[in-house]
Amino acid sequence: MAYSKKVMDHFANPRNVGKMDNADGVGEVGNAKCGDIMKVYLKVDDDIITDVKFNTFGCASAIATSSIATEMIKGKNLQEALSLSNKAVVDALDGLPPSKVHCSVLAEEAVKAAISDYYIRNNIAHDSELFKCTGCCNSCDNL
Amino acid sequence: MAYSKKVMDHFANPRNVGKMDNADGVGEVGNAKCGDIMKVYLKVDDDIITDVKFNTFGCASAIATSSIATEMIKGKNLQEALSLSNKAVVDALDGLPPSKVHCSVLAEEAVKAAISDYYIRNNIAHDSELFKCTGCCNSCDNL
C-alpha cells in the first residue's frame, strides 16, 4: 500500500482540480458503487486542449491519476491526448500498487470519454471502438 | 514439575543412603527399563527395624521417596512398617507432581518387599497378598 512520492504529491496538491462551466467536452467514468468516479472537462481550441479540469470521487490514487492525466494532456492536440495510455499514467506517477492500477485505466477512459463527448457535440467522425470501456476496472464484478 | 522443598531436601541430602552387608531383609522393586529401581536393606532386631539403607536408580522423586520412606520406618516394628502407605509418603514430602506419584508407590513396595524377604528368610508366616505389586507404576506399559 505504499504510494510513491509522486502519487502523494498529486493527491495532496492535485493539478487542474475543479469544474468548468462552459466546457467543450465532458466525460465521466466509473461508478460510486465501485468507489471511483472521474469527471474530466475539456476546453478545446483548434484541436488543441487549452484547458482541462477534473473532479474525482475515489481513493488517493484515483485523485492522483486524474491529476497527472489532466496535466499530461493539457496543451496537447486531441490525437495526442487520445494516445494517452494507462501505462503512461502509471509510469508518470512512478508506479502504483497492483490493487490500484485500475485507477489509471479509469483516468485514461475519463480523458477518452471527454474527447468522445467533444467529437459528438461537434459532429466529428471518430472511431467509437477507441472509446469502449476496457472493462479492466473489474472491481464491479467483485461486489 | 515443581518439587516441594521437602523433596529437594531429601533428594539433595538423602537419609539412610547406602548398602548393608549383612542385612536381615532386602527388597528390590522396579526395573531399569522403566527408569526406577529401589533397593531397601533392613536390619531387624526383635521385630523392630533397627537400621535401614536404600539404593535407588531413578529420578529425584524416586530418590526422595526412598529416603523419606526409610526414615519413616526406622525404629518402627514390622507391623507398623507394613502399614506405610504411598499416600503417607507423598504427604510427608508435601506432595509430588502427578506424574511422579508412582515413585511413592514404588517406595511403599520396596519396603514391603524387604519385609517380605525377612519373613521368608525367617520362615515367618505372612499374608502374601499384602506384598503383591499394585501395578500402579504402569510406566512399563507405556514403553
Add this chain to the structure above:
Amino acid sequence: MQRIYVDNAATTAISPEVLEAMMPFMQEVYGNPSSIHSFGQEASAALEKARLEIAEILGAKSKEIYFTSGGSESDNWAINAALSIGAKRGKKHIVSSKIEHHAVLHVLKRLEKEGYEVTYLDVNGNGIVKLEDLKSAIREDTALVTIMYANNEIGSIQPITEIGALCREKGVLFHTDAVQAVGNLPVNVVEDNIDFLSLSAHKFHGPKGVGVLYCRTGLALRGLIIGGAQERGRRAGTENVAAIVGMSAALKQAKDNMQANNIALKKMQAKLIDELLKIPRSRLNGDPIKRLPGNISFCFEGIEGEALLLSLDMVGIAASSGSACTSGSLDPSHVLLAIGLPHEIAHGSLRLSLSNFNTMEEMEYIIENLKIIVKRLRDMSPVWEKLEKEANTNGLQ
C-alpha cells in the same frame, strides 16, 4: 507536526508499565518454561502466575486458559475444536453473524466448502444480532454458535449474556470473539455461559503476537498446533513468556482502570460524535448506546474512505476506514453493508478508535481538521456535486 493515534481498534501502544513487566523476561529470565532447571522454573512460574491472573479477571479457572499467538489463532482454533466435538455426533451446522471478523468469517467460508452449513445472522441497522433470529436458527445439528462480543468496525456490542444463556439452554457450544471487548468491557465467561472465548493482547496495550483461547473445562480441546507438551498438550511451541507476562500485566491494568478509562473515553467519544454529526450528510454507524466506549464510526457521503484517511494522515491523524486488515481492499466493508448501507455510502467510512492515551485536545484537533478535509474532498467529488444538485432540486420542488 502533532501526531495523534486514534486507531486503537487496529492495535494499541504497549503501556510503559506493561513493557516494564516484560523486560526481565527479555533479559535475565530467558529459560524455556518446560526446562526443569532453575532458568526454566523461573519462566514457568511467571507463566503460571500470568495464567492465573488472566483466568481470575475473566472469571475462569487457570487450566481453562490457553496461550496463543493472538486473536486470529484463537478464533481459528476455537471453531475447529468446537466442530471436532460436534463431529462426533454428526453435527454439521454453524450459526454466526454477518459482521464477524475475517478471522471467523474466512474459517466459516472454508468450512462451507468442506461440507458444513453456516447460517449468517442478519444484524439490525445498529449492527446488533436479534435474539429471535438466533433462536430460530439453532437446529438439532447445530455444532456451534460463534458471535463476536463487540464489533471491530462499528463498535456495536452484542447481547452476549442472552446469547450465552440461549446456547446453554439449547445445548449448543458458544464461542465469542471478544478481541475488541476484553480490556474495554467487563467480560465474565461464567456469567455469560461462554464455552470458547478469543482475546488478543495488543488490543489493550499489551504486546502483539499473543492471545488467549479460553476453553471451558470438560470440553475436549483438539489441538490446532500440536507437538510438544506445552499448554497441557493442547498447543505446542515454546511459550512466549515475555509476551504472556505482558498480556497479563496489560489485562490487569485495563481491569483496574476500566471505570476511569470508560468515563474519559465516553466523554471524548461523545464530543467527536456530536461534532461530526454536524457535518452535513454524515452518519454515525453502530448503536449509539450499546457501543465500545472508544469507537466512533462514521460515513461521509460523497467521499471515499482511503482519500480521507491519507488526508488525515497528512495532518498527523492516524485513523482507519474500517478494520485494519481490509484497508486497501477495493470492496467496502461487509459490516457496513450488513447494517444496510449502500455501497456508495459505505465507501466513505471512517473509524476513529480511542484509548486512554488520547486527550480532549486531540479531539478538538481531529474535529477541526476533519471538517476541512471532508469539505476539500467533497469539493472535488462528482458524487457530491450530484447529491447537492438533487438536494437543490428537491428543495425547489
Add this chain to the structure above:
Amino acid sequence: MQRIYVDNAATTAISPEVLEAMMPFMQEVYGNPSSIHSFGQEASAALEKARLEIAEILGAKSKEIYFTSGGSESDNWAINAALSIGAKRGKKHIVSSKIEHHAVLHVLKRLEKEGYEVTYLDVNGNGIVKLEDLKSAIREDTALVTIMYANNEIGSIQPITEIGALCREKGVLFHTDAVQAVGNLPVNVVEDNIDFLSLSAHKFHGPKGVGVLYCRTGLALRGLIIGGAQERGRRAGTENVAAIVGMSAALKQAKDNMQANNIALKKMQAKLIDELLKIPRSRLNGDPIKRLPGNISFCFEGIEGEALLLSLDMVGIAASSGSACTSGSLDPSHVLLAIGLPHEIAHGSLRLSLSNFNTMEEMEYIIENLKIIVKRLRDMSPVWEKLEKEANTNGLQ
C-alpha cells in the same frame, strides 16, 4: 553461586543487540502494519525489511518468507500445506524419520489416524538417515518427505543437500525442520532444493514466539490460521513486528558471527566430549563429526537423567536430558531409542548445548562438577552396583 546456562537447544537468551533492535517497536513504532497511516507504514516498512533480510540469508525470495509464531506452527503448517497440494492428486503417503521433533511426529501421528500412511525412516547408530532407505521409501503416491536438518537432542546433521536433490529428482515435496540448524549452520534453500523450511528465532538469540515458514514460490500454500490478509493472505493475525525485527537482527548476527562462533563452540564441545568420555561407561550420542557445533549428548550408565539434571542445577548448571518438551516425562527419548540404545541406558542421558555466550572456564566447572555428580548418583544406584558386579565377574573369568 555461579550460574551456567548450557541448554541453548531448548532456548537461548536474547542477545543485547537484538533487544536493542526490538525496542523501538515495543515503544514508538507500534502501528499495525496493515494500517495505511504513517504509524502503520513505519511498521510495515520494518516488517518488509526484516522479510528481505531473512530471505537473503536463506537464499530465498522475500515473498517466500511467511512469519509464524515459531517452529511448531511452521512445522504443522508446512506439513498440512504440502499434503493439501498432494491431496489434489490423491497422494496419501509421507516419508519422515524416527528422530523428528514432536512438532512433526505428532502431526504425522494424527495424519495416520486420518488415513495417511507414514514411513518413518530408521537412522544409523549416529542418528543419520540413510539415503538408500529414503530412495526406496519414496513411492508414486508420496506427497511429502519431511526430515529435520539437525536433531535437537543428539545434534546429528542430516545429508540435507542429498535428500533435497533426491526429492527434487523424484518430484516429491521436501520439508525440513531446520529449527536447530538455522543460526548454527549455513542453510540455503535453493542449493538444498528445499520446498518448505521451518525455523524459530529463540534458538539463535532471537525472541520467543516467532518463526518463519519458507515456502517455495509456485507452491500453493494453504493457510493454517486464516482471516485477515496478512502475509499475502496466507497467515492471518496482526504481525508481531517487534519480534520479527528481532528475529531478523538475530539471524543477521548469527550469520555474521557464524564462523567465529563455530570455532569457539567446537573448541568447547571438543573439551567437554574428551573429558566426559573419560568417565567410565559413558557414551557420546550422535555423530562425532556431522553434529551441531554446540551439542554434547551423553549417556551415563547406571543413573537416571532427571536426577542428574537436578543435581547439576543445584550447582548452578542448567542442562537438559533431551528435548525441553519431554523433560519430566517417564518415557525415554524416542531419539535415543532410535539410535539403538536400550531403555536403561537411554534413561541416563544428558544434553549440554552451548552458545557463544559460554566460556571455556564454564566448561571446566561443568566437567569438574559432572564427574562428582555422576559418581555420587552411581554410588547410590542399584543398577550401577549390578553393572560393577558383572564387570568384576567378567574380569575374573
